[in-house]
Amino acid sequence: MPKRTTNDINRGEELKIFRNFDEADSIRNAIVTTGSFDGVHIGHKVILQRLKKLADETGGETVLITFHPHPRKVLYPETLGKDLYLINSQREKIELLRKAGLDNLIIADFTLEFSKITSIDFVRNILLNKIHARKIVIGFNHHFGHNREGDYDALRQLGTDYGFEVEEIPEQDIQNESVSSTKIRKALLDGNIQKANAYLDHHYIIIGLIKEVNPKLREIGFPSFSIRIEEESKLLPPNGVYAVSVLDESHSYRGMCFIKKRGESSIDAVVEFYLFDTPESLNGSSATVCFHKFIREEKPFSTLEEMQKQLQIDRAQVDELIF
Numbered sequence: 001m002p003k004r005t006t007n008d009i010n011r012g013e014e015l016k017i018f019r020n021f022d023e024a025d026s027i028r029n030a031i032v033t034t035g036s037f038d039g040v041h042i043g044h045k046v047i048l049q050r051l052k053k054l055a056d057e058t059g060g061e062t063v064l065i066t067f068h069p070h071p072r073k074v075l076y077p078e079t080l081g082k083d084l085y086l087i088n089s090q091r092e093k094i095e096l097l098r099k100a101g102l103d104n105l106i107i108a109d110f111t112l113e114f115s116k117i118t119s120i121d122f123v124r125n126i127l128l129n130k131i132h133a134r135k136i137v138i139g140f141n142h143h144f145g146h147n148r149e150g151d152y153d154a155l156r157q158l159g160t161d162y163g164f165e166v167e168e169i170p171e172q173d174i175q176n177e178s179v180s181s182t183k184i185r186k187a188l189l190d191g192n193i194q195k196a197n198a199y200l201d202h203h204y205i206i207i208g209l210i211k212e213v214n215p216k217l218r219e220i221g222f223p224s225f226s227i228r229i230e231e232e233s234k235l236l237p238p239n240g241v242y243a244v245s246v247l248d249e250s251h252s253y254r255g256m257c258f259i260k261k262r263g264e265s266s267i268d269a270v271v272e273f274y275l276f277d278t279p280e281s282l283n284g285s286s287a288t289v290c291f292h293k294f295i296r297e298e299k300p301f302s303t304l305e306e307m308q309k310q311l312q313i314d315r316a317q318v319d320e321l322i323f
Contacts, residue, residue, distance in 0.1 A: 119150025
């Protein structure tokens with residue numbers, strides 16, 4: 001049985017998760033950043049690495065303040081937020097942040113009332129009075145507070161007024177293109193898994209509960225499992241077949257995954273996979289599906305024999321890949 005060798009989802013140091021600001025008053029010498037961090041992509045990781053370096057130098061702890069639901073879902077439910085699909089479910093984001101070595105994650109409940117907090121009040125009442133921030137690190141062109149009025153220059157002035165330090169991380173480039181969650185979402189929606197993975201600096205993943213399904217596929221030598229999508233706004237690549245690896249607690253399995261969307265909600269999508277090695281125990285457990293490459297578009301089949309021939313072709317194509 002293959003051992004788990006991929007480094008997509010490894011347990012880092014203990015991550016403390018807080019659901020409100022009052023719970024987080026025990027954090028020492030907080031080195032803080034804020035943002036959605038959807039995808040936990042390569043640009044986010046540069047910020048997290050800088051947080052960790054500063055925390056190590058000061059004997060402090062790293063802190064990310066993120067928001068749920070995504071602010072666009074609350075502020076623009078009928079326009080910008082209506083069709084916003086996110087790279088990660090909340091559970092996936094937590095696992096990626098855990099792997100990145102973050103010490104503390106504060107998941108703030110984003111409401112219309114919360115959105116009206118001014119940038120000055122956010123810094124003074126939350127970052128300073130509740131989190132006791134020693135230093136605040138933000139990404140390139142980051143805005144915060146009511147009507148996105150706060151920015152790096154405003155933070156720097158507040159730092160002078162209230163006695164904390166501020167640092168801005170410059171825009172990160174990969175393959176001569178600036179990295180953003182928006183560009184990663186587009187790459188995924190285009191089926192360009194490899195480009196999305198390069199931007200992410202890890203594989204696009206789906207984490208969820210697994211169950212064995214589709215007895216017809218077992219009859220033709222392709223026993224399959226399905227993974228349950230946990231959030232309706234989880235972004236899924238286009239319908240079709242993908243080369244994947246599936247990780248449980250101790251093993252990594254190579255295989256192929258089939259996606260078929262059946263409406264606007266991702267919860268209704270069919271996401272099934274076939275593994276090249278027989279798993280010890282996946283049924284009923286939680287696992288991570290890591291996507292490597294788009295193989296082909298969805299196509300209809302008239303008979304099981306026709307489907308079997310195509311799946312054999314798909315497997316041969318995936319077998320040629322190195323992952």
